[in-house]
Amino acid sequence: MYNFKMLDTFYVSLFCITTLILFIAFKWISFDSNTKKTLPPSPPRLPIIGNFHQLGSSPRESLRDLSNKYGPLMLLHLGSIPTLVVSSAEVAREVMKTHDLVFSDRPSLSIPNILFYGSTDIAFSRYGEYWRQLKSIVVLNLLSATRVKSFRQVREEETGLVIRALEESRGSIVDMSALLGSYTSNVLCRVAFGKTYYELGFTDKLKKFVDMLGTFCVGSYIPWLSWIDRLSGLRGSAHAISKELDHFLEGVIDVHLNKKMGSGDETQDFVDILRDIQKDKTIGFRLDTNTLKAVILDVFVAGSDTIFSSLDWAMSELIKHPRVMKKLQQEVTEVAQGRSTISEDDLDKMKYLKAVVKEALRLHAPLPLLLAREARNGVNLMGYDIPPGTQVIINAWAIGRDPVSWNEPEEFKPERFLNNPVEYKGLHYEFLPFGAGRRGCPGLHFAIVLIELILANIVHKVNFELPNGVKDVDLDMTVANGVTVQRKFPLLVMASPRV
Numbered sequence: 001m002y003n004f005k006m007l008d009t010f011y012v013s014l015f016c017i018t019t020l021i022l023f024i025a026f027k028w029i030s031f032d033s034n035t036k037k038t039l040p041p042s043p044p045r046l047p048i049i050g051n052f053h054q055l056g057s058s059p060r061e062s063l064r065d066l067s068n069k070y071g072p073l074m075l076l077h078l079g080s081i082p083t084l085v086v087s088s089a090e091v092a093r094e095v096m097k098t099h100d101l102v103f104s105d106r107p108s109l110s111i112p113n114i115l116f117y118g119s120t121d122i123a124f125s126r127y128g129e130y131w132r133q134l135k136s137i138v139v140l141n142l143l144s145a146t147r148v149k150s151f152r153q154v155r156e157e158e159t160g161l162v163i164r165a166l167e168e169s170r171g172s173i174v175d176m177s178a179l180l181g182s183y184t185s186n187v188l189c190r191v192a193f194g195k196t197y198y199e200l201g202f203t204d205k206l207k208k209f210v211d212m213l214g215t216f217c218v219g220s221y222i223p224w225l226s227w228i229d230r231l232s233g234l235r236g237s238a239h240a241i242s243k244e245l246d247h248f249l250e251g252v253i254d255v256h257l258n259k260k261m262g263s264g265d266e267t268q269d270f271v272d273i274l275r276d277i278q279k280d281k282t283i284g285f286r287l288d289t290n291t292l293k294a295v296i297l298d299v300f301v302a303g304s305d306t307i308f309s310s311l312d313w314a315m316s317e318l319i320k321h322p323r324v325m326k327k328l329q330q331e332v333t334e335v336a337q338g339r340s341t342i343s344e345d346d347l348d349k350m351k352y353l354k355a356v357v358k359e360a361l362r363l364h365a366p367l368p369l370l371l372a373r374e375a376r377n378g379v380n381l382m383g384y385d386i387p388p389g390t391q392v393i394i395n396a397w398a399i400g401r402d403p404v405s406w407n408e409p410e411e412f413k414p415e416r417f418l419n420n421p422v423e424y425k426g427l428h429y430e431f432l433p434f435g436a437g438r439r440g441c442p443g444l445h446f447a448i449v450l451i452e453l454i455l456a457n458i459v460h461k462v463n464f465e466l467p468n469g470v471k472d473v474d475l476d477m478t479v480a481n482g483v484t485v486q487r488k489f490p491l492l493v494m495a496s497p498r499v
């Protein structure tokens with residue numbers, strides 16, 4: 001007995017001494033390596049949670065305020081994850097142009113891993129040959145200019161339905177946000193599936209999916225606490241939501257398997273096109289059924305809330321600024337030349353409309369922090385050493401309102417985009433609603449035509465007033481908390497016929 005106790009004490013002491021030596025060695029090594037590194041400025045952090053407590057309920061604003069103090073290139077720690085925060089056009093150019101290849105990875109996050117079939121979609125996929133091939137297949141086959149054109153009829157029909165609903169409202173209060181939301185999801189559903197699937201409650205399922213995607217997951221930031229996500233039921237709920245949507249998508253694919261295709265390419269929806277690619281042995285890429293489903297989910301998740309948010313804010317700004325609304329209506333009237341509808345061919349002539357949409361996206365970038373990136377290897381960025389694995393947040397919202405790049409940045413003034421070369425394509429780093437570089441948004445053309453067409457037709461056909469005697473200037477512009485920037489309260493209007 002006695003000997004065993006001696007042995008126990010010996011082993012315990014040995015364990016403690018070894019741990020202490022390892023701890024001191026680790027601290028010494030990390031101190032030594034950090035002293036040799038020049039890291040970007042950082043606000044002080046707390047143990048375990050790091051700087052999380054400083055994000056507040058509106059991270060884009062808190063990060064902007066912090067960067068006003070610590071600079072446009074700032075290093076935070078979200079839990080144990082070092083996170084670079086970029087808040088100026090100059091630094092964004094360095095990250096997304098000069099060092100784009102280094103910063104083209106996405107971090108591996110637990111919830112997207114569950115929801116997107118192990119992140120085999122485009123948006124959450126790690127950088128590499130798989131992502132590159134999948135993205136180019138999708139850009140070429142689903143989102144090319146020709147393919148976007150092929151869905152013209154869908155957009156025009158759905159635009160017609162919105163106009164009809166506004167005309168039939170006859171002065172009663174209309175929930176404009178709801179109307180724009182269903183326009184967006186109807187177009188996306190018809191383009192992706194060939195029909196809207198209202199009856200199967202697809203929109204509700206998708207909402208649950210998107211909400212889950214925006215849920216904070218402890219394990220992604222403090223890996224040793226990931227058991228909390230299991231215990232709290234978060235991972236279980238994510239699996240349940242994923243299963244529900246998977247079941248729905250299996251059903252849609254089955255319907256497409258049994259569908260007799262017409263001869264014309266224009267009748268094909270996204271599922272048809274992806275099924276054809278699956279069968280094509282010449283492209284050298286195996287698009288399995290889970291990847292097909294992941295891509296379809298990308299289209300909805302990346303496309304629906306973003307397009308809806310752009311429309312909702314553009315309408316809100318137009319109603320809040322009658323001067324701009326009047327100027328846009330004059331342009332539409334000139335272009336329409338007595339016709340009752342604006343067609344997609346007219347859009348190129350509408351310079352002011354384009355400026356209005358850009359200005360709305362400058363002030364209300366739907367993904368204000370874009371999608372997080374990750375450094376694939378260590379790099380020297382503007383004199384600072386960035387270790388591999390550092391996450392990167394680009395605060396596009398703050399950059400779009402930076403007084404260094406924009407005069408009167410908080411004002412809604414579409415004129416700033418007239419006779420101005422600033423475009424969406426990610427070459428002008430002061431304006432990044434669609435991101436830039438290799439990871440930039442491939443849905444840009446798809447989204448812009450959808451937004452411009454409906455706005456042009458709405459303002460052409462209808463005049464607006466706010467209900468209950470609220471003045472235009474007093475329209476509430478409060479933003480809700482969430483991943484995409486949405487209005488906190490729906491936009492309620494009263495519509496009267498204009499032409």
Ligand code: HEM
Pocket residue numbers: 122123124135143298299302303304306307310365366367370371432433434435436437438439440441442443444446447
């Ligand atoms: C107004 C509408 C939209 C906005 C503002 C928007 C914005 C963005 C942003 C900011 C990113 C991240 C870019 C980056 O990391 O640099 C992104 C990525 C992406 N978007 Fe969009 N998007 C919109 C519509 C769409 C649509 C309609 C689709 C598809 C039909 C789409 C598909 C994607 C995909 C697949 C990615 C991931 C790209 C990658 O990781 O390589 N987006 N989008």
